[in-house]
Amino acid sequence: MPIDDLLIALFLILLLSRLLGEGCQRLGWPVVVGEIAAGVILGPSLLGWLHPNQVLANIAELGIILLLFSIGTETSIKRLYHAGSQVLLVAISGIVLPMLFTGVVAYFWLQLSPFAALFYGCALTATSIGVSLRVLKDAGQQQQHSSQVVLGAAVADDIAGVVLLSLLYNFANEGSIAPLQLLKLIVTLLAFLILAPPLGRLMIYLLRFASGHAQNEGYEAVVMLTFICLFAWLADAAGAPALLGGFSAGLALSRQFTWPWRRYLQNPFSFTNKLEHAMRPLTEVLAPVFFVYVGISLDLSQLQFNASNLLLLLLIVVLAFAGKLLAGLPVQGPWRDKWLVGCAMVPRGEVGLVFAQIGQQLQIIPAEVFTGLVLVIAITTLLGPLLLKALLPHGTVAKKTPQ
Template sequence: MAIETLLMALFLILLVSRLFGELCQRVGWPAVVGEISAGIMLGPSLLGWLHPEPVLANIAELGVILLLFSIGTETSIKRLYHSGLQIILVAVIGIILPLLMTGIVAYYAMALSPFAALFYGCALTATSIGISVSVLKDTQQQQESCSHIILGAAVVDDIVGVILLSLLFTFANDGSVAPLPMLKLILTLLAFLLLAPVVGRGLIYLLRFLSGHAQNLGYEAVVMLSLICLFAWLAHHVGAPALLGGFSAGLALSRQFVSPWQRYLQNPFPFTNKLEHAMQPLTEVFAPIFFVYVGISVDLSQLAIDQNNLLLLLLMVILAVFGKLLAGLPLQCGWRDRMIVGCAMVPRGEVGLVFAQFGLQLGIISNGVFTELVLVIIATTLLGPVLLKRLLIAKKNA
């Protein structure tokens, strides 16, 4: 992509996403709905001014990494730990139900091969952490107990998604799956999530010491962005989604961070507060680019428009939504909190799109099936935040 093309693309993305986001907020919808809609309008589905490009995809991924960093700074590890069993319950149900329901329909109604139908179902097991938690932040309810269940379950979904993607990739290339490499991948992901925040906290103490010798302005923003990029690279290097690296860096800044040596060290909160505030403008600029790119990835011209196909598409959306809604029902809490957790798990977002693109590149699914799958992902990504925000506002006013 030429520099002048990139500059115009960023101009359109930032301007139109801001406009649409403001309009949606004025009518009571989450800003992310407007940002995704902006991408659909600018992309090949309508105006055709922008198309999926590797450069834009990388910038969009940086946006979601920064968004997950922001989420990590407000996450309580202690609350995640105490909600452990509920998190696993929500995640497991939210994976198994969509996989079975959509996979079976894809096999029988869409006449896909067993492997392609399994892939279709796996693509709809994902949950986008960034989208739902963005709505929680908008309504200032990110510290509620159900918010920690949502975040933890979405992280588990991402880990399982990486494992499923690796299994499918191995099977598509070799025709079999080796158990030992898969076990190694699982243990590596868990070790990263446990150790990365601790290492990050140690680096923050070092950065605080060095800050006393810094002469140039912008020290906090530069060192924090460097740390986020490092952790995102490490996450990708060990086979995890890069966004989990941003989340781990955010956990290291969290006010509720707990470590064995904390009692012996001076409280770093004044410095971590500076780091967090220095990153906020960057997050506000780059995060919307990710949501717009989700919309740009859709090409409605690839969709076969006929009654049977539209009904099948509607059925897939319903199954994808209800498969996640039901995940919140077994929780030991009020019905509204159960529905909030279920709605927050509905958006598939970036993880689902990665699955879909992967299947297209390997030839597991055709262009037509890819477009239909992306539309189901987009529909859940639009419906989830709308339902979630309405429930959160109702809870807040109750």
């Protein structure tokens, strides 16, 4: 891709995604919807000014690595543990039910192969952490018990989604997975998830020591980007998606990070806060590129807008909703809390889009099915927060988190 084409492409992507993202935010819609819409407008669906290519795909992948890093910095495994069995029940239900409902439809009505139908169903299992938590925070409900269940279940869903993606990605590349190979891959992934954050934490202490001797400006941004790239490469070398490395790097910086040696090594809150803030501008610039690229990859002209296809799309959207809404039933308390948790689990967001994009790149998901899948993800990402806001009017006082 010539440099002049790349420059004008980035100009159009950053400008239009910002404008539409701001517009969606003013309407109370998720910003990601505006960013996808920017890609649809610029891509072959409408204007045809931009088309998928490897250079933009690489920039988009870097953007999603940084986004998963940002999510990791806000994740607490300890909070997931303390939320209790409700979190596990909600998380398992939120994975199994959407995968089963939508996978069956994809197999029988979309006529996909069993593996492609499984991949399709898995793409609709993950819950977007950022979208729902932003709605809960704006309503002043982030410290309520139901919000803690949502956070824990969303974290579990995203981790399970990344593990599923790794397994399916490996299967698609190798053609089959022998039991020993499957066991090795699972052990490798779990080992990476367990060992990478403590290793990253140790590196943070070394980086903090070195920062006292740094003479140049921008030390935090440079070392943090180097840190993220290293962990993304390690994840890829372990057979996992590179974005898992970004997530693990974020866990190492998490404010809620705990380990057995915390009594000997005091949490470097001030330094990790500097590192996190140093990466925010780069994340804000590059993360939208991924969502715009998803929109660019769409070609709505391949959809046949007839009655049967529209009904099928509506059916999949309803099933995608139902799978997450039913996941809220294990929550203890009034029905309002159950529906609140279910609605908060509805938005798919970034992990679902990663699934869809990789499925298309590996030619598991056909182009016309990919377009419909992204539409389902976009619709759930938009309507989920709107339903959640309806259940959380300002001034509502919910049950406090048990102490």
